[in-house]
Amino acid sequence: MYDLISPLLSNAIVFANIIALMAISSTLSLSITNVPNFAVATFGTIGIYISFTCINFFGIGLYPSLFFCFIGGGVVGVIIYYLLVRPLRRRGATREQLMIATLGLDIFLIALLNIYADYLTYTFKIRTREFTLGVHDFTLGGLKGVLIISLLVFFCILIALHLIFTRTNVGIAMKALGEDPVLAECEGVDTDRLCMITWFLAGALPATAGVFYPVNWISNPTVSLYLVVSVFASCVLGGFATIYDAAVGGYIIGLTQTLLISYLAGVIGSWILPYGFLVALLIMIATVFLFPQGLYGLPWGEMINKIRNIFTSIRVRWRLK
């Protein structure tokens, strides 16, 4: 067996896909429904356990279970919207209270996943912690299946979201809802249904991303505790504004974190490996202190103009055409 690209790079890309999908979900729920979602990484863990259940109990393969994770995660998102977010907003909760409520939701979901894992272990005597699903993966032409599928899923979702937000009425209404909920409602937009759709996506995307995690890494009900730092780092880097910034932020964080740490482990020593997510943390703190608006808020137009001006001046000086 041979590898077309190094396993390190392949793992880094898979990780970046996972983080980027979660970052998109978190950005969606904040920018459209104005709810800061702390439980986003735990939605990913829900995906891990849905696919675990599909494989072990229903004999569904690893990648076919993606479909069930998408639906299952979405349903969880909708349930959370109806049971938690909507009552809170009806009561006129502040953003602070919504934030703490999702924090409570995060703890609750982690406890629930632990209870589920315990239940499976006690009842069916199967291993539900510290497992990997790598054996269910395939290789195609020297590439790991998880790399191909995760890239495919990530770009399909990104393109689908792009089309939804630019071509359909629902997507444009969602954008309007994010800009000004009162005005959107005045224009006859059904905000309740749109929020429900947003929360469906906010639950479905991380759960789908969760399927890829156990293929490469050891999984527990508590993996979200460490993923959450990377996810928030990429959201902050992106600027919590649009899905494209979140995707770029996720890719930057995911790739840097994995590649830099394995490079440093080779130079300094393997003791540095557990500190992996500190890279994400440092990038996040740097973003917060240097450009708090994130990539979205950077003056891209000015920068491009400046670079163009430099080229023009060079062309003029050297009398090029």
Add this chain to the structure above:
Amino acid sequence: MMVPGLDFLVTLIIYILIFLIVTLSYNMAYGYTGVPDFGRAMAAGAGGFLCGYLPGRLMAFVLGIQGDYIENSISIVGKVNAFLGDNPLMSIALLMLTLLLAALAGAALGLLASLPMLRGLRLFYLGVTLLAIQIGFNTIAYYWKPLIGGPLGIPVPDPFRWLTHYSLLGIPPASMRLVGVIIASGIVLLIVGYYCISVGKSPLGRLLKAVRDDEKGAEALGRDTRKLYVKVMTVSYAFTGVAGALFAYYGGYVVGLQFDKVGWTFWPVATVIVGGLANYKGTIIGTAALITLRRLILFYKSDLEFILPFSPVWLEDFILGIVLMLVLIYRPQGILPEKPEIPLSREEIEEIKEKRR
């Protein structure tokens, strides 16, 4: 089914005393000033890890004990404890010194934690940043071996050992140590409680509430809100640091994951919200209720194990999440709602002015 006995009660009292320090100081930051401080576990960790790092090494240096501290920590701490057991004055001095240093360590972290606020971060960004910094801090403490022995942890010298030579009011000498813990945390709690309650009643407390309700308005009236944020965070982190040090002395052992975000950030958040913001009575009631609940779950753990199809450890987190969500949906003002500040009438103000002259 067992009935909770005296042991349970003593542990409960110690937990309530120590956590009251945390929740009262947390109430000052979140309840009064409105800082969504999700990195509070960092302060408790600073105190606790300091207890694992400093007193043992200090005493080993004083007593001239040789050898690598991390490798031989158990034997070195044993020797130190034997020495401390015979020297009450030395023990008290060590305890006071470490509590002071824990307060300083907490204050330093509080300064660090108020930096993002100086950059203009509020609400979600601030909460996320502090939470991420706290996770990073705890991970370093857990994996970095020279600090407190990495994943294995490290024993803490016992400054209450000398009490076991005495007996008071018929308490067996072996339990006198816990009496010492109760007295020490009680004294700290008195100081912290007096400070927090009097801040709440003073003009400073009203200013903090004003900043929480309308930051721009307070700034427009000439108040330096940045300075206030720094002060509040520093003081309240310092108090929490002392609580962490007391907890480490009580437990006698420190591990990097002991001061985790659920136990030392989210439970205080839940307590303050359940009790009612900016309200010391509510905080006291909330702390007593929630800590009793947690201790009861732990106490009945072995009984629950037979009934439940899962490990009862998760019940604690499960209940925490449910409590947070339900309270926010159904009673967001808490058990005891915050009382509105009724301003003095014009005549009363004039009267006070006349008296001053």
